[in-house]
Amino acid sequence: MIMKTMIRVHNLTYTYEKGRPPVLKDINLQIGEGEYIAIIGPNGCGKTTLIRHFNALLLPSAGEVQVGEFNTRETKHLREIRRKVGMAFQNADNQIVGMSVEEDVAFGPGNLGLPSAEVRRRVDQALATAGLTELRTRPPHTLSGGQKQRLALAGLLAMEPEFIVLDEPTASLDPESKKKVSQLLKTLNSQGIGIVHVTHSMDEATLADRVLVLDQGELVADGNPRDILSRVDWLKSLGLAPTYITELMWRLHQAGIDVNTSIFTIDSAVEEIASLLKHHKNSSSRAKLPGKVM
Ligand SMILES: Nc1ncnc2c1ncn2[C@@H]1O[C@H](COP(=O)(O)OP(=O)(O)OP(=O)(O)O)[C@@H](O)[C@H]1O
Numbered sequence: 001m002i003m004k005t006m007i008r009v010h011n012l013t014y015t016y017e018k019g020r021p022p023v024l025k026d027i028n029l030q031i032g033e034g035e036y037i038a039i040i041g042p043n044g045c046g047k048t049t050l051i052r053h054f055n056a057l058l059l060p061s062a063g064e065v066q067v068g069e070f071n072t073r074e075t076k077h078l079r080e081i082r083r084k085v086g087m088a089f090q091n092a093d094n095q096i097v098g099m100s101v102e103e104d105v106a107f108g109p110g111n112l113g114l115p116s117a118e119v120r121r122r123v124d125q126a127l128a129t130a131g132l133t134e135l136r137t138r139p140p141h142t143l144s145g146g147q148k149q150r151l152a153l154a155g156l157l158a159m160e161p162e163f164i165v166l167d168e169p170t171a172s173l174d175p176e177s178k179k180k181v182s183q184l185l186k187t188l189n190s191q192g193i194g195i196v197h198v199t200h201s202m203d204e205a206t207l208a209d210r211v212l213v214l215d216q217g218e219l220v221a222d223g224n225p226r227d228i229l230s231r232v233d234w235l236k237s238l239g240l241a242p243t244y245i246t247e248l249m250w251r252l253h254q255a256g257i258d259v260n261t262s263i264f265t266i267d268s269a270v271e272e273i274a275s276l277l278k279h280h281k282n283s284s285s286r287a288k289l290p291g292k293v294m
């Protein structure tokens, strides 16, 4: 499949303070339209610094970042760049501006100078997608953490971005709210919106089509989740926690059992282990049958 490149990072090096070592070192990557990417890596490896380059919140110390047809250094295109690439952060409170949920979502499109019917259409659609329609009149400060994250996403959606970049949006959420945000990201991606999701959760990273791994400011892996997230020892050496399921399969494999180690879900693990056990049972009961010469 030929994909149009949406974000192109070329020899990106970034230093926060002159004279200090760079935080990002000569990074090269391309992100295609509509891709779902997870970025993982240990604390302080440069994930946030990297994604802040994707909508020109930061500009490279050396190298280039291109968003669609625009180089992020071209400040005259800042509005277009930010419209293409929406950004959501861990703390959704910082992004809330409205007195009610619907007012908050209307803020962005309202500022684009769109006709009010169009603003209303976008708000209705974004609230429905984010599952917030029933909460539309609520003051945002009364929402739960998970609802606030979905409100932040609805606000981005109403801008009809091509990409949404999220910096650990679920870090402080409970498992149920995490799941809802993940489901929402999947839905958005199925509607054609590209996703770049920085996460510490390997479970969340399994949802992506492609995983990027950063370590000490360098891009050390770029590939599909099956290949990258099944490298249990390597992930641990980077200080990352593999999923329980992957670790279980990996340990069984280390114990000499011939299991598939690229498995991430309970269902697949059960299927794999059940099939091994059935096979084992059948072959051992065959071995116990009294010898019958055919
Ligand atoms: N505003 C800043 N000024 C100076 N140094 C900074 C600044 N922000 C981040 N750094 C440093 O840059 C490096 C990369 O930080 P960054 O926040 O990008 O890492 P991260 O991978 O997002 O970490 P985490 O997983 O903890 O969120 C770290 O060493 C950090 O201390």
Ligand SMILES: [Mg+2]
Pocket (backbone or CB within 6 Å): 047, 048, 049, 167
């Ligand atoms: Mg960070």
